[in-house]
Amino acid sequence: MTRLPAEVDVAIIGGGPAGLSAAAELKRLGVASVLVLERDSEAGGVPRLCGHSPFGFREFHRPMFGPAFARALVARAREAGADIRPATTVTSLGPGPRLTVTSDEGVAEIAARAVLVATGAREASRAERLIGGSKPGGVMVTGALQGLVYGAGARPFRRPLILGTELVSFSAILTCRHASIRPVAMVEPSERIVARAPSGLLPQVLGIPLYLATDIAEIRGGERVEAVVLATATGDVTIETDGVVVTGRFRPESTLARLGGLEIDTHTGGPSVDTCGRSSEPGFYAAGNILRPVETAGRCWEEGRAVARAIARDLAAPAADRGATVTLAEGPLRYVMPQRLSSDGPPALNELQLRADRPARGRLSLRAEGREILGHKVSVRPERRIRIPLPAGNYPVQVVFEEEP
């Protein structure tokens, strides 16, 4: 492989759907040098290890399995002329923009006119969720399970318990089935399955006992998981099992961005951006799941493409405006993204994306100077999309959710 270039027009961190679609689009728009830096041994992002459907509707107009979808995205970006470098990890960001990367060759510095951060999201680990008990082997997030099954051809357990009922939790079930792993139970802390039907019906169809309003009280085991104690509404239940899949509760993979000085929105956990994907730091943009937890591959792909157009425009004529703020009032809503409205150029992110922390009903409205400019009654649930069209004009707005008692 040739050496990494020391200077490029656009450096893209992360070769997932968002980064790869941005790369292809930038090349299509005539940007001379576009470099994609991907830390994994192959580009493609999370779908590369999702040996299941559905991917690709939006991008290729047909249902695809994750790996085929990932390969197709890589091929498109490469054909468009992007320079894709797998096995290359970005370790720090600096003003300029400037990047430090590491690979088998050691450390290198890259200067770019613009940097797109597209590092994706990951699931909250057992540690992050403060799950108690001992620390045996066999406790992992869905991403790790998929890596083991599809990436390493390995079976880490035979009868695991699955924590969570988000969409990704059902990916975990499908992955288990692929490896002849039979989950013993599915456990959901809230009172309802989080994902929509039909995925939500999967446990029933497959005869996996479902425990709602239940949390893991304790994981037991020495070398390997031996049992899990569940705290249910009616008391503790001990289930013998040899593994735990901790699923969902995604959070943006934003440590690199944060250490690089990009302003982080504590609600999304990702960098604050304006409607063009511009972060707080000049020359740094973000797209895909790093912006918020969590969207489908198709939407991330779309976002990458749209932010690429904003980048290409800015390279020709830099934007000056920092944009008006979008803020969130206290309530059941967890986040709103983008965090700023820019009047410099057509928006790449063309709606306000919101998510709720808990189920709630009430009036969702957008206010400017205390005056409602848009509003309607809604019923919201966690991990479901909530969208508000972008307000016309460039003034600070606040998102308010007035709950019905």
Next chain:
Amino acid sequence: MVQSQGTRQRYDVAVIGAGVIGCATARRYAIAGARVLLLEKAADILDGASKGNSAILHTGFDAPPGSVEAACVAEGYREYLDIREKLGLPLLRTGALVIAWTDEQEAALPELIDQARANGVDDVQMLSRQETLSREPGLAPTLRASFRVPGESIIDPWSAPLAYLGQALAHGAELRRNSEVLGGRFDGEEWELRLAGESVRARLVINAAGLFADEVDLALIGTRDFTTRPRKGQFVVYDKPAAALASHILLPVPTKITKGVVVCPTAFGNLLVGPTAEDQTDRRTARLVPEALAALRRRGEEILPALKEHTVTAIYAGLRPATEFKDYCIRSHEGLNYVTIGGIRSTGLTSALGTASYVFGLTEAAGFGFDAPDEIAWPNVANISEAGERDWQRPGNGGVVCQCELVTRREIEAALEGPLGARSLAGLKRRTRVTMGRCQGFHCSARLAKMTRDVFDTPMAERLDHD
């Protein structure tokens, strides 16, 4: 040296237990020329009390003056500084702030400063509220005052014992894992230690069995003069951006039972909050308790309010080998060629080298001497801390495998090799930090499973053969 009629199974010294104390003790005797055998019942070294601590290299400023512990801590501290560069070990000279949050605590500071001076730590420095805040702007402004102990430092809690043991091996010591000492007999000259299915002979036996030191005493010499009372300590570890919030080790004013909840940087660029102090009878399992972990988070946020915005990346717990005595329980059993090192409660990482020298002194006084080698070897351990250059910064590293902790393929391969090679994921973690970062294995599990398939005693996952 060993007499010629001896078999391969005959040693000068058998050390029971490869915790940090056993590793340092094996080193001390090996570099003095003894033929040393280190016996560890677990699949890997550092599997007991030494697997989870705060990693502070204590000056001993708050040790009980005149105690064996104070002497061993002071000597351990001194020797660590003396040898660490030769072994490639890191030192983060952060210093500590002992912070008073109430009137009562503020009133206790002068006495603590006197105690520090009595322990020979005389560079402590009283700081007003303002002075404290200007040094640590992230602290909650409700603090009253503090004093600074410049010498308190952070080290790498796994590489240090690994380096001690590596040096012992370079001097001919042997390590046997999965080798529990079940019993033994002293014939007036020599010990015969019984392991599962075999026995070994040694002139001198040193019991460094940590949490089990009292039980090993019972099994070998038929009596014990202390009883282990395990004291659990739980921790939460924050992701790297949180490390910017504090540059010192932040200590509370200690109470009689515990040093209290500490907020401190780690050698790996994280921030740690803990430990709790919970007495229990179980010597094996340090159970994590969600409520206690949540309370640690809250305590951390009280001390450093900005911690609220940071994520926890790891949780762990350790067991202190406490006893009914406050001081260490180090006993040389004259006439039995036997030494017990028990009750190395909460300062063993710091004191290990000092404790080893102390014990060496006891046996020397009892007549044990060895032919010192002409030269001392100083094998380097691989640096995995942020204090020095890391492998990912050098060419030919094979690429990064664990992305959060930037662990390279070459580092992992090296950690799996040789007589000290990791034989379990836990052991590999301690040697390289793989999977210890924010994603907890999301990205690297698959590659690790492949790389370790034929190496670990229990593989991470079985092979999927489609049938």
